Amino acid sequence: MIPSPPPTRPACGSFSFELLATDGTARTGLIRTPRGDIRTPAFMPVGTVATVKALYPDQVRSAGADILLGNTYHLMLRPTAERIHRLGGLHAFMRWQGPILTDSGGFQVMSLSRIRKITEEGAAFQSHLDGSRHLLTPERSIEIQCLLGADIQMQLDECIELPATYAETERAMQLSLRWADRSWRAWQANLDKGLAKPGQAMFAIVQGGIEPVLRRQSAEALVALDLPGYAVGGLAVGEGHDVMLRTLEATLPFLPAAKPRYLMGVGTPRDLIESVARGIDMFDCVMPTRNGRHGLAFTWGGVVNLRNARHAEDPRPLDPESTCPGARDYSRAYLHHLIRSGELLGSMLLSWVNTCFYQELMAAMRTAIAERRFAAWAEATAARVAAREPS
Amino acid sequence: MIPSPPPTRPACGSFSFELLATDGTARTGLIRTPRGDIRTPAFMPVGTVATVKALYPDQVRSAGADILLGNTYHLMLRPTAERIHRLGGLHAFMRWQGPILTDSGGFQVMSLSRIRKITEEGAAFQSHLDGSRHLLTPERSIEIQCLLGADIQMQLDECIELPATYAETERAMQLSLRWADRSWRAWQANLDKGLAKPGQAMFAIVQGGIEPVLRRQSAEALVALDLPGYAVGGLAVGEGHDVMLRTLEATLPFLPAAKPRYLMGVGTPRDLIESVARGIDMFDCVMPTRNGRHGLAFTWGGVVNLRNARHAEDPRPLDPESTCPGARDYSRAYLHHLIRSGELLGSMLLSWVNTCFYQELMAAMRTAIAERRFAAWAEATAARVAAREPS
Numbered sequence: 089m090i091p092s093p094p095p096t097r098p099a100c101g102s103f104s105f106e107l108l109a110t111d112g113t114a115r116t117g118l119i120r121t122p123r124g125d126i127r128t129p130a131f132m133p134v135g136t137v138a139t140v141k142a143l144y145p146d147q148v149r150s151a152g153a154d155i156l157l158g159n160t161y162h163l164m165l166r167p168t169a170e171r172i173h174r175l176g177g178l179h180a181f182m183r184w185q186g187p188i189l190t191d192s193g194g195f196q197v198m199s200l201s202r203i204r205k206i207t208e209e210g211a212a213f214q215s216h217l218d219g220s221r222h223l224l225t226p227e228r229s230i231e232i233q234c235l236l237g238a239d240i241q242m243q244l245d246e247c248i249e250l251p252a253t254y255a256e257t258e259r260a261m262q263l264s265l266r267w268a269d270r271s272w273r274a275w276q277a278n279l280d281k282g283l284a285k286p287g288q289a290m291f292a293i294v295q296g297g298i299e300p301v302l303r304r305q306s307a308e309a310l311v312a313l314d315l316p317g318y319a320v321g322g323l324a325v326g327e328g329h330d331v332m333l334r335t336l337e338a339t340l341p342f343l344p345a346a347k348p349r350y351l352m353g354v355g356t357p358r359d360l361i362e363s364v365a366r367g368i369d370m371f372d373c374v375m376p377t378r379n380g381r382h383g384l385a386f387t388w389g390g391v392v393n394l395r396n397a398r399h400a401e402d403p404r405p406l407d408p409e410s411t412c413p414g415a416r417d418y419s420r421a422y423l424h425h426l427i428r429s430g431e432l433l434g435s436m437l438l439s440w441v442n443t444c445f446y447q448e449l450m451a452a453m454r455t456a457i458a459e460r461r462f463a464a465w466a467e468a469t470a471a472r473v474a475a476r477e478p479s
Numbered sequence: 480m481i482p483s484p485p486p487t488r489p490a491c492g493s494f495s496f497e498l499l500a501t502d503g504t505a506r507t508g509l510i511r512t513p514r515g516d517i518r519t520p521a522f523m524p525v526g527t528v529a530t531v532k533a534l535y536p537d538q539v540r541s542a543g544a545d546i547l548l549g550n551t552y553h554l555m556l557r558p559t560a561e562r563i564h565r566l567g568g569l570h571a572f573m574r575w576q577g578p579i580l581t582d583s584g585g586f587q588v589m590s591l592s593r594i595r596k597i598t599e600e601g602a603a604f605q606s607h608l609d610g611s612r613h614l615l616t617p618e619r620s621i622e623i624q625c626l627l628g629a630d631i632q633m634q635l636d637e638c639i640e641l642p643a644t645y646a647e648t649e650r651a652m653q654l655s656l657r658w659a660d661r662s663w664r665a666w667q668a669n670l671d672k673g674l675a676k677p678g679q680a681m682f683a684i685v686q687g688g689i690e691p692v693l694r695r696q697s698a699e700a701l702v703a704l705d706l707p708g709y710a711v712g713g714l715a716v717g718e719g720h721d722v723m724l725r726t727l728e729a730t731l732p733f734l735p736a737a738k739p740r741y742l743m744g745v746g747t748p749r750d751l752i753e754s755v756a757r758g759i760d761m762f763d764c765v766m767p768t769r770n771g772r773h774g775l776a777f778t779w780g781g782v783v784n785l786r787n788a789r790h791a792e793d794p795r796p797l798d799p800e801s802t803c804p805g806a807r808d809y810s811r812a813y814l815h816h817l818i819r820s821g822e823l824l825g826s827m828l829l830s831w832v833n834t835c836f837y838q839e840l841m842a843a844m845r846t847a848i849a850e851r852r853f854a855a856w857a858e859a860t861a862a863r864v865a866a867r868e869p870s
Contacts, residue, residue, distance in 0.1 A: 138816065142823040167791065167816045175794055175812050183809065400558065403566055418574065421566050425529065425558045432533040432823060 102287040105348050109458045113367040116457040121239050122287035123187045126154040128369040131446045137162045138182040141377045142439040145183045152447030155187040157372040161196030169235040177237030190238035192229045195247045226270040234283040243271035245293040257297035268292040289316035300338035307342035318343050319350040340367045357473040361466050376442030381435040383427040386445040390475030399424040412444035493678040496739045500849045504758040507848040512630050513678035514578045517545040519760040522837045528553045529573040532768045533830040536574045543838030546578040548763040552587030560626040568628030581629035583620045586638045617661040625674040634662035636684040648688035659683040680707035691729035698733035709734050710741040731758045748864040752857050767833030772826040774818040777836040781866030790815040803835035
């Protein structure tokens with residue numbers, strides 16, 4: 089199915105994307121929004137239920153994050169989009185003044201809700217919190233994201249589990265295309281009603297599993313909608329690193345160079361480097377905070393597992409050169425003790441360390457691209473940051 | 480039994496206590512230590528396992544705390560006193576540069592360990608963590624506290640549960656006196672060996688349950704040791720507010736005015752006010768942080784239960800006048816959401832709010848005493864801060 093033709097009215101008053109430099113297929117640029125600029129490549133810390141776990145909003149900002157992500161699924165269930173709207177929107181609620189991107193809720197419906205059923209209409213599901221029943225349609229997802237006041241909103245899509253047959257992948261991709269069209273119409277109607285604001289933007293999501301033909305079909309159909317940005321969805325769900333990269337290579341050539349490209353739910357430092365190399369501009373992932381809570385620290389020297397007994401009497405900090413106090417000022421011995429003891433400060437410090445590291449990594453990539461030495465930088469860096477200590 | 484006569488050598492080089500003002504039986508003063516001054520009345524945040532739960536050390540300091548407390552029982556089990564000693568002591572380990580008081584471990588042996596047996600020699604117990612067997616003697620407790628590098632160290636005492644018979648209370652009190660004597664001898668021996676440092680101090684603990692006669696006996700015997708400070712132990716264990724205050728009134732007149740007086744494990748804001756009124760100078764309690772993690776906020780307007788649905792859409796902060804960002808900048812609606820969602824940021828913010836409030840409370844008491852208007856201040860404040868919202 090081909091989505092309906094693009095609307096004639098420009099949808100995004102002051103939302104724009106400027107490419108500042110390219111180096112091979114890697115790009116660095118600036119997304120401008122009324123709430124501030126987003127330097128790309130950008131990593132968006134995940135603020136699932138209106139908090140980036142274990143961090144004060146000021147720490148997220150100071151780490152260098154220009155934008156963060158909120159989860160529609162979680163927020164629609166608690167405290168509800170309507171409540172956040174009455175309280176002045178998500179930015180005021182969680183004290184984050186920069187841009188916020190919200191996902192559509194589709195991915196969490198598949199991964200978290202107890203019972204769900206996908207129909208043409210939308211995704212019916214039961215809450216993982218209290219079993220209450222909900223129907224998430226493309227229109228409702230956009231309405232929720234507008235109520236939250238998200239600066240970048242995502243279409244509802246169907247995320248299938250991999251491996252999947254070609255036919256199943258195609259069916260879900262086609263459904264996602266129809267939902268893209270409905271989402272976009274709903275978004276424009278909300279703009280007319282004043283529920284969406286000028287300068288906010290909606291992105292569509294390329295689906296098609298690991299099938300190059302379907303990825304291309306999906307991308308081309310979505311590009312015809314002429315949206316402000318495009319995401320690549322349905323990856324990092326178990327297909328493996330190399331397959332993910334091949335799928336990116338089969339998809340990105342069919343997305344317009346002048347629009348931001350967002351790889352959803354990715355990933356490790358190495359994933360980020362290799363995806364930027366292929367032309368991705370935006371990422372989000374729970375890895376820095378979730379792994380931090382579990383005692384893993386990302387550093388320029390590799391991944392450090394603070395639970396490991398080897399750190400028990402190590403007086404060195406994780407990185408004496410870091411600008412993050414968590415990495416610079418506290419000994420590995422102390423971090424080991426906090427993590428082993430299940431202390432909240434351990435989660436706080438390592439979530440901070442990792443959030444700072446991810447932002448440092450993005451900044452280093454932006455600089456390397458601007459200076460047109462990205463390939464050499466990536467070559468020197470990717471294996472190093474992915475290294476794990478001997479166990 | 481009368482403890483042995485006091486030693487002749489002055490034990491505390493640069494540890495001193497200066498009374499700055501009194502107002503009735505309330506006092507304000509300054510404990511001077513090589514690591515910094517402690518303004519009294521002082522509240523010591525509890526850093527059980529080398530962290531004040533859910534707070535960065537800088538936040539504890541900025542809240543106004545001059546000193547914090549570490550728990551010998553927890554630290555001896557994990558990461559062990561010897562490890563902390565090898566890592567440079569507790570101050571360096573947890574990044575707290577001000578004074579630290581450590582308890583003796585006796586209270587937690589009674590409240591936490593799975594199996595314990597009190598003999599003349601000490602307290603034999605099994606770890607609540609791994610079942611390992613330990614013997615905590617007065618000498619070992621002091622050795623641990625010296626290894627940690629505590630600025631104020633506490634004698635080992637026996638804490639009995641209330642209610643208790645007079646005979647049982649007397650037996651435990653007498654044992655605690657003999658342990659005070661052994662602790663003090665051990666402390667001096669450690670000073671000679673260089674394990675205790677000049678300017679550190681050891682306090683003894685008055686026991687005797689809720690029996691005025693025993694409390695007086697205990698106090699008088701300990702005063703004969705001429706120690707740098709005295710604690711009142713064995714209270715706030717279920718005897719009730721009024722009985723606690725009567726016991727203080729039966730104890731404090733027998734402690735020297737020129738030495739600091741520390742009420743262990745207390746308490747609510749009202750407990751603090753009424754104990755300061757009776758002449759207490761120092762407190763510690765987990766209440767601000769533990770209650771914070773459970774959603775309770777202490778404010779000048781009373782105790783606020785953020786779990787309560789009444790706060791779900793309340794855009795007001797807990798206290799717009801507070802200097803604590805946690806109380807001043809975040810809405811009650813957001814705090815309610817975080818606590819209901821079990822988010823770490825909820826624990827972080829409310830532990831911060833309460834730690835700041837307790838320090839504000841102590842500062843207000845110090846000022847009221849210095850200005851000799853403590854009784855009127857207490858009259859106007861005690862009921863207000865103890866108020867609970869209608870449920």
